[in-house]
């Protein structure tokens with residue numbers, strides 16, 4: 001099928017979220033899924049339900065809320081075994097448009113060393129499991145994992161069997177990011193030429209970025225006839241990540257006459273999607289990142305500025321507004337009322353409940369008193385800060401710090417605890433942030449390691465609002481491969497927090513509290529999600545997998 005529509009299959013919530021340090025809470029996953037629907041992606045792969053009851057429950061809830069008649073197709077991943085496929089199927093049930101995505105490795109290195117199986121057995125299993133999946137669901141995607149390192153002749157047989165059994169999309173993963181664009185394009189061409197029935201199904205790309213070629217390979221796949229690209233916001237994903245959604249979309253958009261295809265993406269939502277994912281996982285977008293980086297449209301050198309002033313086309317191949325990076329002029333100010341503010345927030349694409357809206361409104365008014373020009377970037381930052389959906393197990397009530405040249409930095413913190421009790425403590429440190437974090441830790445008493453701390457000014461100017469992002473790792477989480485109990489997370493967990501304030505040090509305290517509260521709430525949430533999954537029909541006797549479930553066949 002080579003129509004000109006390239007389907008965008010977003011796997012931020014599956015391949016992206018499963019990579020270390022990209023964990024999101026259920027509320028965050030839902031918020032990202034809502035944004036992906038606004039962005040106009042065709043398919044959202046929202047998880048791997050067999051990984052844990054919590055993953056199943058998240059997929060189920062996204063399917064219920066986002067999988068509406070006119071919304072995206074909701075896909076879930078399953079290894080090629082009945083148990084996984086059934087769990088994927090039950091998880092996506094509430095969606096109007098559902099897809100089961102099943103996979104099995106076809107490279108000899110995976111078949112021999114990882115699956116400890118044979119080519120014949122894998123071919124048989126692929127056939128059987130696609131047939132089984134198709135008996136449940138009319139929309140079936142099949143992936144021969146490690147396709148780019150598979151013997152093409154053998155892979156053609158597996159793909160042909162998948163088509164015979166009813167697969168509607170064949171996805172061709174460059175699982176280890178090994179292929180070059182020429183090779184990857186030739187792989188797609190070879191499949192189109194040699195696999196019977198390939199003209200009746202959609203061919204899809206799934207490229208990892210180990211050699212920095214994921215986007216180039218995906219585009220080479222489209223040139224060769226692929227009509228679905230699997231990608232993630234900001235390119236997050238296993239190891240070096242997946243093809244970045246914003247880059248493939250803008251390449252196809254900007255070079256439409258070259259590719260002769262189109263996507264259905266609303267490009268003006270790209271920047272917001274990027275900021276949202278970055279905030280939730282606590283990984284800042286590098287300033288030089290293509291399409292959505294802060295410098296992507298900045299012209300520094302004199303000669304470039306001169307050209308831009310004369311005619312933007314001299315140095316600009318796309319404009320910032322197309323990706324939603326400009327058009328930030330705000331018509332509201334300190335005298336605006338709550339009603340107008342709500343309307344503006346809705347126009348920005350956010351649906352806040354009354355409490356969140358009130359909190360953001362109060363902070364907006366406060367900001368208008370401190371900052372000369374407040375624009376949409378500030379409002380979005382305030383929204384992100386207020387709606388991190390972090391249960392307030394400890395509430396930050398008071399921050400006081402003393403620091404300066406020749407002084408010992410000290411901080412006093414007051415927190416309200418879970419039972420309403422108020423705790424105050426002080427500490428000194430190497431700087432005000434260190435002192436604050438030590439004082440907080442003296443109260444909360446949960447060992448953690450600060451992995452990342454970054455500060456960014458949201459807008460230009462000396463009065464800019466600071467946004468601080470921190471990432472912490474809980475100590476004592478199980479290492480990869482260790483057995484886990486219901487109490488333990490599936491992998492060593494990293495939690496991110498985000499703070500916005502005109503006072504950078506207070507923003508740092510808010511960010512740290514956000515991450516700590518997430519860490520404290522994670523266990524509570526996991527137990528709740530597992531209970532919900534069991535209540536909704538998840539098999540109670542199914543084993544709880546250890547950290548990495550991809551390495552086993554589990555049949």
Ligand code: KIV
Pocket residue numbers: 015103143145146171173174175176206208
């Ligand atoms: O990279 C990969 O091979 C995958 C498959 C599960 C599609 O993510």
Ligand code: ZN
Pocket residue numbers: 015173175206208238
């Ligand atoms: Zn992948």
